[in-house]
Amino acid sequence: MKISSVNEMREMDRAAIEQYGIIEEILMENAGLAAFGVIAEQIGAEGKAFLIFCGGGNNGGDGLVVARKIHSDGGKAHIIMLGDPDGFRGAARTNFNIVSRLPVTITRISAADEVRGEFERCDAVVDAIFGTGLVRDVGGKYREIIEMINAARKPVISLDIPSGVHGDTGNVMGVSVRADHTITFGLPKIGNLLYPGYALGGTLHVTHISFPPSLYRSDALHMAVSVPPALPPRNPDGHKGSFGDVLFIAGAAGYYGAPCFAALSFMKAGGGYARLAAPASVTPFIAAKGSELVFIPQKETPSGSIALENRDVLTEISRDMDMVVIGPGISLDRESQELVREMARRADVPLLADGDGITALCGDHTEILRQRKAPTVLTPHMGEMARITGLSVAEISADKVGVLRRTAADLNAVIVLKGAHTLIGLPDQRVFLNMSGNSGMATAGSGDVLTGTIAAMFGLGLPLADAVRKGVFIHGLSGDLAAREKGEDGITARDITEFLPDAMKADREGIDSGLRARYTIDVIA
Ligand SMILES: NC(=O)C1=CN([C@@H]2O[C@H](COP(=O)(O)OP(=O)(O)OC[C@H]3O[C@@H](n4cnc5c(N)ncnc54)[C@H](O)[C@@H]3O)[C@@H](O)[C@H]2O)[C@@H](O)CC1
Ligand SMILES: Nc1ncnc2c1ncn2[C@@H]1O[C@H](COP(=O)(O)OP(=O)(O)O)[C@@H](O)[C@H]1O
Ligand SMILES: [K+]
Structure with missing residues (x-):
């Protein structure tokens, strides 16, 4: 499924209206109807009381449609207007x-305290305060109301996005509603x-609000939930070289874990042949594992890391490899850092740089990446991404x-x-967003497992970009299976x-329905 930015969604809206004549009223009706469907399923409508908080934009307009539907189906809808209804335009107006003529209560409030008592009498809250039009930090009565909604401990259904979350970043603009369900419109x-x-949105549902697929599947949308292709079947006649022959250049004195996890993960994920170039004195410890x-x-520097003088031999070996992985635990030793750069210049096979290997290629050295003829993969966490880009x-x-988009294009990686x-x-x-994984994976060495897993997917025959996406997914799936058995x-x-x-x-034979549901977004018909 594609993912849209706020501007892209505005553009889709405009296209639906102008190209297809799907007028705003229809879009808003579809949005409200789908949201009501989730409400009816989760809470019910008949005999239930709802507080519907509406802002002064179109998100508030969606809330009014929901209020109409609740009323129509025998529920009690109490609309709390936070914005100025005189400001409503178009479909929201x-x-x-319509709701002004219905026997539903509409309370316009100027301070949060005016509705404090209402929460006790309601079965659920509908959050239609801000959608994608949120432009500045939330303050004043809006902040107070949002805090009150969160403190009320009633089921909360957010329309489009929890109010307070920025549509382009997922960051909280001061304060945000914490929802149990979010129904998002058009695309996530x-x-x-x-x-x-x-996390603030609870269970996410999406409705395409009757947009034609040419809009919500458009090639012009560059971001999507990552659903990597299937694993290639294993060749029954294959030998170890058929499943990837990968050189790992990794490790230093004191860093035994990183090289070990990277290279072993490659084998555990289906890779054929892992060669590990690690400092000579470290090798026996890793071999035991x-x-x-x-x-x-490898010959060593005085600090016990990989010496630069190994470069010719490593270059020679790299020529016969499917991929070179460089960096896990290689240390910040000046000579080893220079070795990373030399290998990035010389290796004419795909190169995956991770950890200290990324550090070696930051700053003025990014030019080395731009010059590379063979593909490059970088696996930074946020700290390393800051180093690569020079941003905080x-x-x-x-x-x-x-x-991310600009840096990947700039570095051709x-x-x-x-x-x-x-x-x-x-x-x-x-840009692809991966849904597998859990917070238990925020643990030292987890990133090294990822590098080996990505290398294995490439060794198994997936094209590089697919191999990277598959590796990220399988790594997360493995963490999820581990967490299910042992806890996060x-x-x-x-x-x-x-x-x-x-x-x-599991990936080859079918992932169970519980995890599959976590990895896919519910589409409301
Ligand atoms: N395809 C679509 O995208 C559709 C979008 N619709 C709805 O339209 C929404 C976007 O509507 P709008 O662009 O009108 O924007 P919103 O309804 O999200 O809110 C904008 C309003 O809030 C005000 N505002 C922004 N930040 C504020 C702050 N921090 N404090 C106080 N006031 C603030 C703005 O001045 C404006 O009046 C979507 O989120 C969605 O719910 C639906 O009507 C259906 C179609
Ligand atoms: N909260 C989280 N949820 C899911 N995955 C996570 C979370 N935190 C970290 N991870 C994953 O764990 C790995 C951590 O890698 P990294 O930061 O390089 O750690 P290390 O260098 O210790 O191996 C990455 O694959 C990352 O995506
Ligand atoms: K909202």
Whole structure:
């Protein structure tokens, strides 16, 4: 499913109206009808009392349609107007004129206290205060009302997006409604799916409000929920080289875990042949944990990291590889950092840089990435993304998707911006949002497991961009399977690695309905 920005949704609205004559009243009616469907299913209507908080824009207009439907189906609708009804235009005005003639209560309030007593008498709250038109931080009576809604502990249904969440970022503009269900209109907006907006919205439902598919599936929309292609079937006649031959250049004194998790995860996710170039003195420790790996012990720097003088041998080996993974635990040693840059210049096969490997390629060194002929994959978390772009974490968070899109195009790299709902940016402007994974994966070494998993997907034969998306998905699925068995609190990188075979099996044979529901967005017919 595609994901839209606020502007793209405005554009779709305009196109629906101008190209197809689907007038605003129809769109608003479809929106309200779909929202009412969720309300009827979750709460019921007949004999139930609802408080419907309406702002002065079209989101408020949607709330008025819901109020009409509740009234029509035997419920009690109490509309609380926060905005000025005189400000309603178009379809919102039409709906206001209708509800004004119906025997529903409309209370216009200037202070939150005026409705404090109403919460006790209601069965549920409908949040139609702000939608995608939210432009500044929420204050005054709006803030008080939102805080009151959250404190009331009644079921809350938000229309389009929880009021207070920014449609393009998922960030909270001062304060936000915390909903149990959100029905979003047209397509999910970025803010419906990025945290914290996603969590604040409860269960997300989408209705296409009768837009034709040519609008909501348009190629002009560059962002989508990541649904990577199926795993290629394994060749029954394959040998270890058929499932990927990957060189991992990783590790330093004190960093045994990163190289081990990266290379072992590659094997656990179906990869064929992992060669691990780690410092010679570190190798025996890793070998004790993963004797499946093939080791290429490296000459060391005084700090115990991989020395620059290994570069010729590594370059030679890289020529026969399907992919080179560089960086997990390679350290910030000056010489090892230079080695990363040398390998990025020399390796003419796909290169995946992670962790300290990313640090080596930041600042003035990004030019090396632009010059690369073979594809590059970078897997930064927000801190590393800040280093790559020269922006602060706050600046990126204010426009995560935009920054990712521009950086992937600028560096001609596939960039995995890690975190809850990881984003994958491709050099051609497309951005995918991954739905698998859980907070238990915020654990040291989890990112190293991801690099190995991505390399394995490439080894199994998926084209690079698909392999990256699949790797991110399988990594999250493995974390979800681990969490289901052990709980989110205690899972470690080792658990994520160990559940990779189960994740692969589940992906090939069918993911169970519980997890599948979490990975897909409910579309209301
Ligand atoms: N395809 C679509 O996108 C459709 C959109 N519709 C609805 O239209 C909404 C967008 O409508 P609007 O553009 O009118 O915007 P909103 O209804 O989201 O709100 C904008 C209003 O709130 C005010 N405002 C913004 N920030 C404020 C703040 N911090 N404090 C106080 N007031 C603030 C604005 O001045 C404006 O009056 C969508 O979210 C959706 O609910 C539906 O009517 C159906 C069709
Ligand atoms: N709250 C979360 N929900 C889902 N996945 C998460 C969450 N936090 C982190 N992750 C995932 O865990 C991994 C952490 O990687 P990273 O930050 O590189 O850690 P490390 O360097 O310790 O391995 C990434 O794949 C990231 O997407
Ligand atoms: K809302």
